[in-house]
Amino acid sequence: MKTKVALVQGGYTGEAEVSFKSAAFVYAQIDKEKYDVFPVTISVDQWYHQDQQGNQYPISKEDFSFQREGEKISFDVAFIIIHGVPGEDGRLQGYFDMIGLPYTSCSALTSALTMNKGYTKAVIQDIPNLHVAQSVLLFNEHRPEAVDLVTAKLSLPIFVKPNAGGSSIGMSKVTDWTALKQALDNAYDAENTGQQVLVEEFVTGREFSQGIYRDTKGELQVLPATEVRTTREFFDYEAKYTPGLTEEITPADLNESQKANADALIKEIYIRLNCKGMVRIDFFIENNTDKFYFIEINTVPGQTAQSFIPQQVRAAGKTETEFYGELIEAALQG
Structure with missing residues (x-):
């Protein structure tokens, strides 16, 4: 029997467009000899699986299953590829916890915490050798x-x-x-x-993004870093999604000391935040000092062919098919 994988895509925000692109890439890469993969779209209006012929099947919110030709289809694991709400902020994770369905991303608590940049910085800021920029956190009452x-x-x-x-x-x-x-x-x-x-105050330095995940043996694996150089004022939405505006160098040109420091700090951030599955951590290395400045963490990173994580997987000598298989198997192990 093949493992039944719900590839959960869409979401409630403008990032749904990116989610569908990421999910299409993941779907194409997952080993179909080993896994039965069912794209499941979650939107504000409906939850459904759509097959290759365009037929739609409503998802029951009682147990995240659907009926097809009189047969109930239930899943063994959820591969979450929703960026933003409700796939990255803990809501979906909490639901899956309640129905007992394993999933590939961080827990509900970690996902909710890391969606809040200010709270995340408060948790990790005392990690030795890690720096955070001076900042002010404003609530609506402060407007x-x-x-x-x-x-x-x-x-x-x-x-x-x-x-x-x-x-x-x-x-x-x-x-x-x-x-x-x-x-x-x-x-x-x-x-x-x-x-x-x-x-936050601006840090003058080189910008990097680096993935990390826990493999099927329970060991942390840090992927090669990507350096981000953009012609824009900073790495904004247009720079992220408009071809030609950004140069991405994978693996990044880091000396041994810089690489060792970044790898160690990324592992410590992952542990401190109690992460699971794959995450991506963005950071600066300050000019002249080589200090590591944390920017943010992304617990459901983009997965198009051009995205940072697939670039880094390939630079590490793996295929995306192997990588996604590892994430699924690690999720099933709990």
């Missing part, structure tokens, strides 16, 4: 005085971004105080981000 709170504590340039959410939606770089109010409004008003804003 009337937000400009004053930021200018009193931070120095330009700064990044203003929603405290939850992804794909750099609602994010701005501010180099002049006159632009702060508009940047704050953009971040506060970004869809499905909870009206919380994180403002």
Whole structure:
């Protein structure tokens, strides 16, 4: 009997478009000789499986199953590839925990915590040799005085971004105080981000993104880092998803000391946040000091052919088929 895998895609936010692209790539790579893979779309209006012929089958929310020609199809494991709500913020994980279905991502608690950039920094900031930029965390109640709170504590340039959410939606770089109010409004008003804003001082350095996962033996495997160089002011939504705006170097050109330090800190972040499955950690290495500055963690990283994780898997000498098989088997082991 093949293992039945629910490839969960879609979501409730604008990141659904990216999720469908990621899921299509994962579907194409998973070993069909070993796994029966069923794409399952989750949207605000409906949950359903759509087969290759375009037939749709509603998913029962009682046990995440569906009926096909009188047969009940239940899953052995869920491969979550929803970016944002509800696949990355712990909601879906909590549901799967309640019905007893294993899944490939972090737990409900870790997923909820890491969607909140400010709370994540609070948990990891005392890790030795890890640095976090000076920041101000703003809630909706702070909105009337937000400009004053930021200018009193931070120095330009700064990044203003929603405290939850992804794909750099609602994010701005501010180099002049006159632009702060508009940047704050953009971040506060970004869809499905909870009206919380994180403002951080700019770190001058090289930007990297690096994946890590736990293999079927329970051992942590750090993938080769990717260096991100963009022609944009910073790595924003357009830079992420518009071809030609960003240069991505995998594996990154790091000396032995830089690589060893980054690998060790990424492992410690993974452990401290009690992560599972694959995650991606973004960080700066500051110019002249080589200090490691944590940016953020992504617990459901993009999985298109051009995405960081597949690039890093290939650089590590693995195929995506092997990698996704490892994630599924590790999830089944619990």
